[in-house]
Amino acid sequence: MRSPYLAAFAIALAALLLLLAEPAVAAPPCVEAGLAPCDGALETGSPSSECCAQLRLQQPCLCGYMRNDPKIWNLVHSPNGHKVAAVCGFPFPSC
Template sequence: MNKVLPFTVVCLFVVAVLGRVRVAEAVSCNPVELSSCSGAITSGMNPSSICCNKLKQQEECLCGYIKNPALGPYVNSPGAKRVASKCRVPIPSC
């Protein structure tokens, strides 16, 4: 019985630490973060590494952007789809 308590405490500690790390990794959805992609989307140029990094960071937010009437047409535009493809970020079907 004495050996079970320390093991349980260690397990709870690990779960608590991992839970905090996961919260710290949460993405803040902000479409303005994707402004570095605007040139590539509108001109047909290749996206910059900054654009691709931001797009990958915002990947979890894309479905929300698509559902937003003001942002959806941009995210679903041919230029945005081309940039996402070049950055290897899938556009979700929401």
């Protein structure tokens, strides 16, 4: 007699968990212009808060940018690129 109640409870619990699960967040569009606030930072090693915010937002896109544009690859892999990643508090991209 417990079996039908247990099955109904399990189904209700699964439905509740699906409702409470956070929806998937769409990835940001990969637009190199989003890195514009970091132009000076990659030359000086001192990023602004806006630069750090854009780097966090564009982080999934960085490897693609570096593959498509050798200039971006050189800037990111420079000593100042490493400083910017450290100051902004995100891991240096490994691609």
